[in-house]
Amino acid sequence: MSVMKTLIRYSLDLVLGSGKAMRIRTSQFVLAALLMLASIGVLFFMKSVGIGGMGDVRLWAACSTAGLMIVYALIRSGYSLRWADPSLAFVQMLFAIACNAAAFALAGDGRGVTLPLLAVILMFGMFGLSIQQVITVAVYGLMLFAEAILFSLLRETERTTYYLYGAYYFMVVIVLASSTFLTWRLCEMREHMRHQKLQLTQALEKIQQTANYDELTGAANRRHMLQLIQYESQRSDRSANPLLVAMLDIDYFKRINDTYGHQAGDVALQKFTKTVQEKIRVTDTLARWGGEEFLILLTETELDVGLICLERVRAAVAADVVKFAGSWISLTVSIGVTRYQPGEAFEKTLTRADEALYAAKAQGRNQIVCLQQSADTVDSMPDISKVKAG
Structure with a gap:
């Protein structure tokens, strides 16, 4: 049993790193990677059951996996420490949205399943990005999904499908706008909490000063x-x-x-x-x-x-x-x-x-x-x- 525990601990140290900061960064990556792998699994399942109009899922999965491996290598090697965001949260978010937009374009009749995944991706970003970065992500996402919808429309012949794509894009706008608003509110709450923490620290310092020092002269009491x-x-x-x-x-x-x-x-x-x-x-x-x-x-x-x-x-x-x-x-x-x-x-x-x-x-x-x-x-x-x- 002890040998098994040692082996598990060694494996976790090898994959996630032994330092606390490194483990936090690699653990965040693992969560994002699991979400990507789940998306890959969903698209392969739809392909296997014969959902119509689907594109080359294997190529998309290979590109997505390659991107994940590059991000992991940058974080695990410590190379990402050279940048302001060593966890590469913003980069991972842009990459995940690009993969999601590509999945929308090649999912055929099952493209609707990609929109909930977009919401989950944005939910991760709410806790790690600034409001400026989230706005950038929202604009970036709107542009990519507009291109993905345009790409899909070029292969459609039925006029009624245009309205369906309009509904899809409207949902994308709602998801991106909602995530941006929620992130803004979350940033405001964090700023309010930081302000309260600062006030509490100052109050404690004043209490300590009053407890230990003479108010008039500033000498010890x-x-x-x-x-x-x-x-x-x-x-x-x-x-x-x-x-x-x-x-x-x-x-x-x-x-x-x-x-x-x-x-x-x-x-x-x-x-x-x-x-x-x-x-x-x-x-x-x-x-x-x-x-x-x-x-x-x-x-x-x-x-x-x-x-x-x-x-x-x-x-x-x-x-x-x-x-x-x-x-x-x-x-x-x-x-x-x-x-x-x-x-x-x-x-x-x-x-x-x-x-x-x-x-x-x-x-x-x-x-x-x-x-x-x-x-x-x-x-x-x-x-x-x-x-x-x-």
């Missing part, structure tokens, strides 16, 4: 930072890479709100965020922790490197000004920084950074204070290093 802290602290535990946490507080921010209004305060927060993000590295993350307080997470960063980065931030904030309603508002920032100790609860790290920030504000603001260990863990005074403003 507290929720997102806490998730990032959990991930980075676990990574630091595993790799022993240094992880720094810096608390930032805009000095005398309440005075800005009281003097210039809350709108000025919002502008100041936005300007501050922009300045800080321009000075930190792409691997660092800035979050609005609450009000005018921010937090920076510096991954894989030794303390001396982190202090250089934070001093760059402090100096940039002090050198910048906020322009609001004709006024120039100066900002400074106090920063407390500490290193995460592997294995400790991160709440202790945050508490230590907050203690360092409190020390920076107590010692005059506009400076960086680094706290190596928490005051409540030792009896002596904590180890505090201070970077003053230059």
Whole structure:
């Protein structure tokens, strides 16, 4: 049984290909080929039961089969990948309609059976062609069937037959026009669905943005930072890479709100965020922790490197000004920084950074204070290093 399954799988890979994209293209061809083979079978059956007026079915079948083999060879060899439509759907459609029109011309008294096949051929095209291609197919089909009917009329002698051919052509017009209209509607539906999908994607992105980022400043929000802290602290535990946490507080921010209004305060927060993000590295993350307080997470960063980065931030904030309603508002920032100790609860790290920030504000603001260990863990005074403003 396993040998049989292996043989079947090998045969399918040989005929259809092993790649997913190739299988889709060859499978579509197989469906079209089965339809063509069914048409060939129908015409041979009519020929065998003696339907009158039929032409050379063998020649038509040979030409149709040869065309199928050429299309299959182009797809299966991968040569069709050179073109915009590697499945050759448009080419297959034109070829199938040409074969159908030829079948109409040589089917004699049984030519009426070819019209349902035309409808089936066009149905396949509705799902793979653009509206421009379908219009081209419709015009092409009208021309070919007009020639096929003219060819058949040249061999007719009875006048009443002319009306029958007129009815045939009218049916061809109906089939082609209907398929074109349905394809247009299908294209409209696909376009509407694409538009809805785009709107849904944009809405999801906006929800994600709202969930993870502060609406006013664009910095990460507290929720997102806490998730990032959990991930980075676990990574630091595993790799022993240094992880720094810096608390930032805009000095005398309440005075800005009281003097210039809350709108000025919002502008100041936005300007501050922009300045800080321009000075930190792409691997660092800035979050609005609450009000005018921010937090920076510096991954894989030794303390001396982190202090250089934070001093760059402090100096940039002090050198910048906020322009609001004709006024120039100066900002400074106090920063407390500490290193995460592997294995400790991160709440202790945050508490230590907050203690360092409190020390920076107590010692005059506009400076960086680094706290190596928490005051409540030792009896002596904590180890505090201070970077003053230059």
